[in-house]
Amino acid sequence: MSRVVIVGGGAAGLELASILGRSVNCQDEVILVDGETHHYWKPRFHEIAAGTFDNDLDTLCYFSHGAKNGYMHYQGWMTDIKREEKQLVVSKPNGETDFVNYDYLVIAIGAISNDFATPGALEHCLFLDSPEQARSSWLQISSLLRSGHQRAINIVGAGATGLELAAELAKVNAGLEPNPHAAKLKINLIEATDRVLPNSPLKMSHQAQLMLEKYNINVMLNTRIASVEQQGMTTSDGLTISADIQFWAAGIKAPNWLKNIGGLESNSFNQLMVQQTLASTLDPNIFALGDCAAIPQGEGVMVPPKAQAANRAAVHLAKSLTGLMRGKQLTPFIYKDGGMVVAIGHNFAISTMMNDKLILKGRVIRRLYDTIFRLHQKTVSGVLTMSRLIIAKRLKCIFQPN
Ligand SMILES: Cc1cc2nc3c(=O)[nH]c(=O)nc-3n(C[C@H](O)[C@H](O)[C@H](O)COP(=O)(O)OP(=O)(O)OC[C@H]3O[C@@H](n4cnc5c(N)ncnc54)[C@H](O)[C@@H]3O)c2cc1C
Incomplete structure (x- = not known):
C-alpha cells in the first residue's frame, strides 16, 4: 500500500x-x-x-x-x-x-505576486494570490464604486493578470455609467517595459493595447514604480500617480x-x-x-x-x-506550449497559436478562453458534470439579470 x-x-x-x-x-x-x-x-x-x-x-x-x-x-x-x-x-x-x-x-x-521588495507595496497594494484576497479586493472596490465622484485605481503589471483585471474593472465601470451616484473609475495600468503583455509576440501586445485604449484604460508604459504610498505610487522618475485603490500584479515567485x-x-x-x-x-x-x-x-x-x-x-x-x-520507471515531462489566450472583458480575447505564428482575436477566441477552464472541469469532474455546468450557466445568463 x-x-x-x-x-x-x-x-x-x-x-x-x-x-x-x-x-x-x-x-x-x-x-x-x-x-x-x-x-x-x-x-x-x-x-x-x-x-x-x-x-x-x-x-x-x-x-x-x-x-x-x-x-x-x-x-x-x-x-x-x-x-x-x-x-x-x-x-x-x-x-x-x-x-x-x-x-x-x-x-x-x-x-504569489512578486513585489520585488518595492517599498510600501506589501502595505498599500492589493494582491490576487488567494480567493480571500480577491474577495477582500471586491469589498473595497464595491465600496469605492458606491462612493461616487471620480476615483482612480492603479494596477502595476500589464501581463495577463493585470490586463485581465483592468479590462474587467473597466467593464463593471461602463455597466454602472447610467447610475449618477456611482463613482467614475480612472484605471491606470502601469508597466515597466515598453509594451503590454511583454512576454508575448509584438503583434499581440499591439492588439491588446488598442483594445485597452478602446476601454478607456490609461496604459502607462516605460513606467517603473519605485515606492507605493497609501494614496498613490511614485515612479523612478519621481512622478506621483494618485489612486484610491492599488493592485500589484507584476511578476510571481x-x-x-x-x-x-x-x-x-x-x-x-x-x-x-x-x-x-x-x-x-x-x-x-x-x-x-x-x-x-x-x-x-x-x-x-x-x-x-x-x-x-x-x-x-x-x-x-x-x-x-x-x-x-506499479514498479515502472518515471518518464520525463515534455511540455508543448499550446499558445496563450488573454481575455479582455467578456466579449474579446487575443490568442497566439502555432508557436506564436498565428494571432487570433475576437468573440470566438473569448469562447476559447472559457474552454481552458471547461477542460479543467472535464478532467476533474468528467464530461457529464462539465456539460451540466455549461448548460446551467447558459440558462442562468438568459434568465437572471446581470
Ligand atoms: C488573475 C489571474 C489571471 C490569470 N490568468 C491566466 C491566464 O489567462 N492563463 C494562464 O495560463 N494562467 C493565468 N494565470 C496563472 C495561473 O492561474 C497559474 O499559472 C496556475 O493557477 C498555477 O497552477 P498551480 O496549480 O501551480 O497553482 P494554483 O492554481 O495557484 O493552486 C495552488 C493551490 O495551493 C493551495 N496552497 C497554497 N499554499 C498552501 C499551503 N501552504 N498548504 C496547502 N495548500 C496550499 C492554494 O489554496 C491553491 O488551492 C492567472 C493568474 C491570476 C492570479
Missing part, C-alpha cells in the same frame, strides 16, 4: 488528485492537503475582485468532490517537511500542528517559506528545483509541479508558470506516478 500526499488543490494539484484518486488501486491512498474548503480556478480571480464571478457554479468543494473521486481532502496549510520521517507538517484551521505521513509527496502550492524547505534545492524565485520527471533534485519521493516548481526542458529552457502548463504536468505525473507505484 502506498500513500500519495498532494499539497495544493489548484490547477495542477486538483487535476492530479482527481486522476490519481480514480486510477490507483483501492489499497493505495490519495490525500489532498489544502487550507481552503473550495477550489477556485485562479485565472478567474480578477472576476472575483471585480464582482463578476459566479460563486455557485464555478467553485468546487474538495470534501464532497474527493468522496466521489477517490481522494481525501485534509484541510490545513503545509508549513514544513520532515524528510527523515517522511512527514508533512500541517497547520490545521484551529491553529494546531499535525503531521501527515507520506510515501510520495507532491508539492503544488502555486505562486513561490512563497518565501518554500525556499530550501526540508533541505530541498530551490532557485532565486523560491521555486523547488525538479528534474524533468518532476521528482525533486534531492529526494526521489518528493515531486513538485505548477507555478511553485522550476521544471527544466533542456538548455536553460524552463516550463512557463501558466495554468495550461500546470494542467499538462498534472496529467503527465498522474500517469508516471501510477507507473512508479
Whole structure:
C-alpha cells in the first residue's frame, strides 16, 4: 500500500488528485492537503475582485468532490517537511500542528505576486494570490464604486493578470455609467517595459493595447514604480500617480517559506528545483509541479508558470506516478506550449497559436478562453458534470439579470 500526499488543490494539484484518486488501486491512498474548503480556478480571480464571478457554479468543494473521486481532502496549510520521517507538517484551521505521513509527496502550492521588495507595496497594494484576497479586493472596490465622484485605481503589471483585471474593472465601470451616484473609475495600468503583455509576440501586445485604449484604460508604459504610498505610487522618475485603490500584479515567485524547505534545492524565485520527471533534485519521493516548481526542458529552457502548463504536468505525473507505484520507471515531462489566450472583458480575447505564428482575436477566441477552464472541469469532474455546468450557466445568463 502506498500513500500519495498532494499539497495544493489548484490547477495542477486538483487535476492530479482527481486522476490519481480514480486510477490507483483501492489499497493505495490519495490525500489532498489544502487550507481552503473550495477550489477556485485562479485565472478567474480578477472576476472575483471585480464582482463578476459566479460563486455557485464555478467553485468546487474538495470534501464532497474527493468522496466521489477517490481522494481525501485534509484541510490545513503545509508549513514544513520532515524528510527523515517522511512527514508533512500541517497547520490545521484551529491553529494546531499535525503531521501527515507520506510515501510520495507532491508539492503544488502555486505562486504569489512578486513585489520585488518595492517599498510600501506589501502595505498599500492589493494582491490576487488567494480567493480571500480577491474577495477582500471586491469589498473595497464595491465600496469605492458606491462612493461616487471620480476615483482612480492603479494596477502595476500589464501581463495577463493585470490586463485581465483592468479590462474587467473597466467593464463593471461602463455597466454602472447610467447610475449618477456611482463613482467614475480612472484605471491606470502601469508597466515597466515598453509594451503590454511583454512576454508575448509584438503583434499581440499591439492588439491588446488598442483594445485597452478602446476601454478607456490609461496604459502607462516605460513606467517603473519605485515606492507605493497609501494614496498613490511614485515612479523612478519621481512622478506621483494618485489612486484610491492599488493592485500589484507584476511578476510571481513561490512563497518565501518554500525556499530550501526540508533541505530541498530551490532557485532565486523560491521555486523547488525538479528534474524533468518532476521528482525533486534531492529526494526521489518528493515531486513538485505548477507555478511553485522550476521544471527544466533542456538548455536553460524552463516550463512557463501558466495554468495550461500546470494542467499538462498534472496529467503527465498522474500517469508516471501510477507507473512508479506499479514498479515502472518515471518518464520525463515534455511540455508543448499550446499558445496563450488573454481575455479582455467578456466579449474579446487575443490568442497566439502555432508557436506564436498565428494571432487570433475576437468573440470566438473569448469562447476559447472559457474552454481552458471547461477542460479543467472535464478532467476533474468528467464530461457529464462539465456539460451540466455549461448548460446551467447558459440558462442562468438568459434568465437572471446581470
Ligand atoms: C488573475 C489571474 C489571471 C490569470 N490568468 C491566466 C491566464 O489567462 N492563463 C494562464 O495560463 N494562467 C493565468 N494565470 C496563472 C495561473 O492561474 C497559474 O499559472 C496556475 O493557477 C498555477 O497552477 P498551480 O496549480 O501551480 O497553482 P494554483 O492554481 O495557484 O493552486 C495552488 C493551490 O495551493 C493551495 N496552497 C497554497 N499554499 C498552501 C499551503 N501552504 N498548504 C496547502 N495548500 C496550499 C492554494 O489554496 C491553491 O488551492 C492567472 C493568474 C491570476 C492570479
